[in-house]
Amino acid sequence: MSQHRHPDAPGRAGAVPALPDLPEATVARLPEYLRALHQLAEAGHETISSEGLAGAAGVNSAKLRKDLSHLGSYGTRGVGYDVALLVDQIEFVLGLTQRRGVALVGIGNLGHALAGYAGFASRGFRVAALFDADPARVGEEINGLIVRHIDELPRAAAEESIAIGVIATPVAAAQRVADQLVAAGVTSILNFAPCVLSVPEGVDVRKVDLAIELQILSFHEHRKASLTALPATGGSGFTALPGGLAAPGTQEAVGT
């Protein structure tokens, strides 16, 4: 998945190439661009226009150009972007040139699935260690990794130089685990437990709450229902017809 096209990626040799501080919104989209680029590369494209890449990533082309312009000028006017070069560039900015180790804590229902999720490995991460507080789960092997007791976290984190932790425990344990992760030197946490974590400054937390996503969808369902219940105020009742085709350009189809 990673060709070495441009080994002369910016800097990396000692001197830090002064990461431009990107807008958060841009950072959040870069991984999506990266995924689209890999897909395009696999399809044989060597260059891609902003329009094409925007389509594959499901965003506006002007927005994409502005996002990429923050990284520097890596396109060629009249031609487009060099796919391989852009892949290298985005991977560098995202810090994916080194394969980062991830510690996963909480090997329950969800943790099990995460431990076996191929998407992590294929997108630059290595699930380096699994932990659980329940002795009954310790020792289990998943995908070639043995589940260890949470108390071994400090040693394991140091040995494997782990900077990212994933919390997939029940809510009741999440804050305690977060504290333990921080104590072990972890500075980034991905939290699947539906609760707010309190962490020291300098530690980043991102939260994924599966139920919240459904609730947001539920709101829109509710709104759609209350709209169709009323006499449509000029809006053409869309009425999701069975067999509906993807007609208007919301998102573009990408190869399946």
Added chain:
Amino acid sequence: MSQHRHPDAPGRAGAVPALPDLPEATVARLPEYLRALHQLAEAGHETISSEGLAGAAGVNSAKLRKDLSHLGSYGTRGVGYDVALLVDQIEFVLGLTQRRGVALVGIGNLGHALAGYAGFASRGFRVAALFDADPARVGEEINGLIVRHIDELPRAAAEESIAIGVIATPVAAAQRVADQLVAAGVTSILNFAPCVLSVPEGVDVRKVDLAIELQILSFHEHRKASLTALPATGGSGFTALPGGLAAPGTQEAVGT
């Protein structure tokens, strides 16, 4: 915005009380408030100040007040918000007064975990049907539900009046499944496959990409590393200290 719709309990009496169209950012936070409110209710609070609720939800109190003000005026100056009333109000706005049925497609690694995820049931949803295209998986029982073949989706969706679909298939199958869901009348989709879906207008899609969350964290790791490598330019070098206790502010949320 001095609109007094239903001074008493939220709607639920037949007529739909003209949902105010909330800012998207507000909608995305309401579920978090709801979770915090349930937690507070369980802890015995009957009323809560915006400051207190904001703390429990991990947001700024001014933002919270503005968000809630969009729903109407459900607080009492000098006192705070009535917890039970606010719970009812938010649940109504989010369309959670009816327990919505969800169809889950793709019973692989992740799908298995989602099918057994207790958080869905406890937050207003009912996983009503499981589907997979692989005949080998059809017939398996998970949590009291039998995995059915994807071709039975139309009938099942109609019987159970399912409006929300969850896609947990590999990328290669995702678009096809999305088409099938839409054809079956589903108007909201939660997509776990790392790809862009093309759907007709009127169908909402939300995407959860676990690897993207890690990549965003990776970016901040990268940035933190390149900052500590440089002589701090006036900024107070924080240097995430291990063992630090959650002292000062709240959780440092990265991005949206």
Added chain:
DNA sequence: CGCGATTTGTGCACGTCTTCACAAGCGCCT
């Protein structure tokens, strides 16, 4: 070598979101 077709990079205007700061409202205590 010049021209036209194409596409990037960006200035600008607009809309959305966030945050501050404070008046208005409410309850409690004297």
Added chain:
DNA sequence: AGGCGCTTGTGAAGACGTGCACAAATCGCG
């Protein structure tokens, strides 16, 4: 009753994000 402290609700300002529209740059071709 009146005053005082507390909290909500909101106007205004600023920060941030988005999208248009176009100049600048590049390629291919005759």
